[in-house]
Amino acid sequence: MNTTIFDFIGDHTGEWKVTSMIALKGEPIEPVSRIKKISSSLVPSNKGIWTLKGIVSNLRYTEKEDKDNLVAIQEDLGRSEATLAAFIPIRKSEAWWNLAQDERRKIMENKSQHTQTGMKYLPAIARKLFHSRDIGEPFDFLTWFEYAPTDAAAFEELLEALRKTEEWSYVDREIDIRLVRI
Ligand code: HEM
Structure with missing residues (x-):
C-alpha cells in the first residue's frame, strides 16, 4: 500500500458523512454527501464527483x-x-x-505563530497535512483534522485564531468541509 499519496474522493459513498461544506474564499467545489480517503498513486484518477490528490511530504x-x-x-x-x-x-x-523560504517562515511562525497556536490544541486535535501544489492540483494543501465532539468548540477557536493571522491573508481559496464518521 502506498502510504504517501492519497486521493480524497467526494461522492455519495464512504465512511465520512459531510455535515457542511462552505467556500470561505475563492471558487466553491461541487457539493457531495460523503468523502472517502484512499491510498493512491500519481496516475490521474477521476473517481466520484471529484478527486483531490495530496502527498505526505517533509516538513x-x-x-x-x-x-x-x-x-x-x-x-x-x-x-x-x-x-x-x-x-x-x-x-x-x-x-x-513569490516570497523566499525565510520570508514565508517568518510570516508563518514569527508573525502568525501558526505552530505555537496549534500546539495548544494538541493532542485533542489530530492533524495531517498533504501537499498538492507540485502535482498540478487545484489546491496547494489538503488539511485533515479529527477530534471528539467534546473538542469541537476548541477546534472552532483554533480556526478563528489562525484565520485572523497575516499568514491567512495569503490564502486565496479555502473550502471548509465538516464530517462525521458513520
Ligand atoms: C503547516 C502545525 C492546525 C493549515 C503547519 C506546520 C506545522 C503546523 C508545524 C508546518 C509544517 C512544515 O514545517 O512544513 C499545526 C498544529 C495545528 C495546526 C500543531 C493544531 C491542530 C492547522 C489548521 C489549519 C492548518 C486548523 C487549517 C485550517 C496548515 C497549512 C500548512 C500548515 C495549510 C502548510 C502551510 C505552508 O506550507 O505554507 N501546521 N497546524 N493548520 N498548517 Fe497547520
Missing part, C-alpha cells in the same frame, strides 16, 4: 525543537473517540509563493 518550516515537541504530543488519525473531522483544502496566492 518545510518546522525547526528541531518544535518538531520534537510535536512528535511528543501529537495523536494519530483514526482514534475511535474522534468521530468528527474537518477537511480543508487551501490555496495560497502567487504573492506567497
Whole structure:
C-alpha cells in the first residue's frame, strides 16, 4: 500500500458523512454527501464527483525543537473517540509563493505563530497535512483534522485564531468541509 499519496474522493459513498461544506474564499467545489480517503498513486484518477490528490511530504518550516515537541504530543488519525473531522483544502496566492523560504517562515511562525497556536490544541486535535501544489492540483494543501465532539468548540477557536493571522491573508481559496464518521 502506498502510504504517501492519497486521493480524497467526494461522492455519495464512504465512511465520512459531510455535515457542511462552505467556500470561505475563492471558487466553491461541487457539493457531495460523503468523502472517502484512499491510498493512491500519481496516475490521474477521476473517481466520484471529484478527486483531490495530496502527498505526505517533509516538513518545510518546522525547526528541531518544535518538531520534537510535536512528535511528543501529537495523536494519530483514526482514534475511535474522534468521530468528527474537518477537511480543508487551501490555496495560497502567487504573492506567497513569490516570497523566499525565510520570508514565508517568518510570516508563518514569527508573525502568525501558526505552530505555537496549534500546539495548544494538541493532542485533542489530530492533524495531517498533504501537499498538492507540485502535482498540478487545484489546491496547494489538503488539511485533515479529527477530534471528539467534546473538542469541537476548541477546534472552532483554533480556526478563528489562525484565520485572523497575516499568514491567512495569503490564502486565496479555502473550502471548509465538516464530517462525521458513520
Ligand atoms: C503547516 C502545525 C492546525 C493549515 C503547519 C506546520 C506545522 C503546523 C508545524 C508546518 C509544517 C512544515 O514545517 O512544513 C499545526 C498544529 C495545528 C495546526 C500543531 C493544531 C491542530 C492547522 C489548521 C489549519 C492548518 C486548523 C487549517 C485550517 C496548515 C497549512 C500548512 C500548515 C495549510 C502548510 C502551510 C505552508 O506550507 O505554507 N501546521 N497546524 N493548520 N498548517 Fe497547520
